[in-house]
C-alpha cells in the first residue's frame with residue numbers, strides 16, 4: 001500500500017504530495033493512517049522530514065521509499081478535504097492550511113514542542129496506622145516531620161512548594177521523609193486552566209421572547225433535519241442574540257454535539273466567556289485565543305480533541321478546532337474584519353465555516369447588529385435566511401445621537417479637540433457622577449511631524465509612513481514596523497527649527513482632558529496600554545469597579561462591553577475611517593459609529609452620543625445618527641452596484657513585494673502584461689487594473705506594488721491565477737514575493 005504524503009518543511013515551494021510505501025505491519029489498517037504524522041527521508045536530506053498522510057492508494061508508478069516512522073494522528077479526512085479546498089480557494093499550500101489544524105505549538109521543532117505541564121507532588125507511602133506506630137515507638141520524633149505527615153493524611157497529595165512551607169522553605173525535610181520511606185515525590189500532569197480564578201454563579205435559560213423563539217425554532221428545525229442552511233440573526237445590541245446562541249448550544253450539547261462560537265478577538269473578554277461558563281460550567285467549554293499562553297492553548301486544544309469540551313469559543317482560528325460531531329457553528333459580530341486572515345493562508349473564517357457546515361450538514365448562524373453589506377445582500381436574495389430581532393430584550397432605549405460640525409467649531413475659534421457641546425456634556429456627566437467614554441481611532445500623541453519652513457515630514461526609515469510622536473517615551477514611533485527614533489527639534493532637510501507636531505492621538509486626548517477637567521479621573525486603553533497579558537481586562541475592570549470618570553481609547557473600547565453607568569459617549573473624529581482608500585470606508589464608519597453608540601445608556605438612564613466630524617453630510621454618519629441600518633444598506637448597495645464593487649463582483653489583489661525597487665516594478669509590469677494579453681485573447685469578462693504602487697508603498701524596507709482585478713470568482717479565474725503564479729516563477733526574480741488575496745480586507 002502507498003501513502004500520499006505532504007511534506008511539511010518543503011511547503012514553501014511544493015504544493016503536491018509524494019508517494020511512500022506503508023510499512024507492512026500497518027497495511028491492514030492503512031485507511032486509518034489518513035491524517036497521521038510521519039517521518040520520511042526526502043530528497044538527499046540527512047535528517048528525516050516531517051509530513052502528513054493525506055491519501056492511501058494501492059500502487060504507484062514511481063520507485064518509492066518506505067515511511068521511516070509513523071507518529072500521532074491529529075488530522076482526519078474532513079480536515080484534509082478542508083485543507084484541499086482552502087488551498088484552491090486561497091491559492092496557498094495545503095501544508096500551510098494543515099498547520100492551522102494541528103495542536104498549538106506542534107509546528108515547532110520536536111524538541112521545543114509544548115508538552116503537558118507536570119508538577120511535583122509529595123505523596124504518602126505509609127498509611128495512618130503505620131505512621132501512628134512509628135510515632136508511638138519513637139522512631140519518628142521530629143515535630144516538623146510529624147506535622148507534614150498529618151497534613152498529608154488529612155489533605156492528600158500536596159505540591160512540594162506547599163509542603164516546604166512547613167519547613168520554612170527548606171527542601172531538606174521533604175528529602176529526609178522520602179529517604180526514610182514515608183513519602184515520595186511524584187510527577188502529576190496538571191491542566192493549565194485559563195479560567196483558574198473564576199467562580200461564576202450558574203444561570204438558567206430565560207424564557208425567549210416571541211422574536212427570539214421564532215429565530216431559535218428556525219435554526220432548531222435545520223439542526224433536526226440535518227441539513228445545511230445559513231441564517232443571519234440581525235438585531236441591535238441588547239436584542240438578545242446571545243441568549244439565542246446559548247439555547248442553541250444547549251440543544252446541541254443535549255444531543256452530544258459540539259458547537260463552535262466565533263467572536264472577534266477583541267471582544268473575547270472574560271465578560272463574554274463568563275456568560276457561557278455561567279450557563280454550561282467551565283468543564284464543557286474550551287476557549288481559544290491569542291492571549292492564552294501556548295501551553296494553555298495546547299491544553300484547551302486537547303480538551304476539545306478528546307471530546308471533553310463540546311463548546312468551543314474563540315477568535316478566527318478556533319474554526320479549525322478539532323471538534324467531534326459538529327452540531328452548529330455560530331459567528332457573532334459577523335461583519336467584523338478580524339474573521340479574514342491577513343497572513344497566508346489568507347482565508348475567510350466565514351467561508352471556511354460555510355464549507356464545514358455544508359460538509360457536516362449542520363446550520364451556520366451569523367449574528368450582527370450591523371451586518372456585512374455582502375451578508376445582508378445575500379439575505380435579501382434569500383441565499384441566507386434572515387431572522388430579525390427588532391426590540392431590545394430588556395427594553396432599554398437606544399441613545400440620543402447628536403452630530404457636531406467641527407468646521408463650525410473651528411470657525412468659532414475653538415481649536416481644541418473637544419467641541420463646546422461635548423465639553424458641556426462631559427462636565428454634566430462629571431457633576432452627576434456618571435461615566436463617559438471617548439473614542440479616537442488613533443493612538444500616540446501627534447500623528448505627524450512637519451517642518452513649517454519646507455514642508456518636510458518625518459517618516460520611518462523602513463516604511464513610507466509618518467512617524468507618530470509618543471509622549472510617554474518621548475520618541476517617534478512607526479506603527480507598522482516598530483522603528484523608533486529620538487524627537488526631532490531641527491528639520492533634517494532645511495535645518496529650520498520650525499518643527500511642529502500635528503494631528504492627535506489618544507495620548508494627546510488624555511493630556512487635553514486632564515487639562516480641561518483636572519479633577520476627573522481618566523484611564524486610557526489602546527495597544528500601548530494593553531500589551532501585557534490581561535491588562536485589557538484589567539483596564540475595563542478598573543474603569544467599572546473604581547468608577548473612573550472617563551475612559552479614553554481606540555477601537556478596543558467599542559466592542560461588546562456592558563457598563564451600566566456609562567451615559568455619554570463622545571466620538572472625537574468620525575472622519576478617521578472615512579478617508580481611507582478602501583471601498584469599505586463607509587461601511588466601516590457606519591459600523592464603528594453604531595457600535596460606539598451602543599456603549600451608551602445600557603443601564604436605566606438614557607444614553608447620549610456626540611459625534612464630532614468634519615463631514616457631517618456623509619451618509620454613513622447620517623445613517624449612524626438615525627440608527628438606520630436599512631437606509632445605510634440601501635444607499636451603500638446602490639453605490640456598490642454603480643461602481644461595481646462586492647457583492648457585485650469579487651476583488652483579487654495580486655501583491656508584489658521586494659527589497660529591490662526595480663525588481664518589484666519589473667515583475668509587476670510583466671505580470672500585468674501577461675494578464676492583459678490573456679484577458680484580450682480569451683475575452684475574459686474581468687476588469688484588470690494597471691500595476692501600481694500600493695497606497696503604502698514601502699513597509700519594513702520592502703517596496704510594494706499591486707494589481708487589482710474585478711471578476712466573478714470561479715474556475716476560469718482559478719485557472720488564470722494559477723497560470724499567473726506559474727508565470728511569476730518564470731520571472732526568476734529571487735527577491736520578489738507574490739501574494740494573492742481574494743476579497744482583501746485591507747487594500748493598503
Ligand code: ADP
Nearest residue numbers: 206207208209237238239240241242243393394
Ligand atoms: P445581544 O447579544 O443581542 O447583545 P443579549 O443576549 O446580551 O443581547 O441580551 C441583552 C440583555 O437582555 C441581557 O442582559 C440578557 O440577559 C437580556 N435578555 C436576553 N433575552 C432575554 C429574555 N428572553 N428575557 C429577559 N431578558 C433577556
Ligand code: ZN
Nearest residue numbers: 460463478481
Ligand atoms: Zn516603519
Ligand code: ZN
Nearest residue numbers: 451454491494
Ligand atoms: Zn525644513
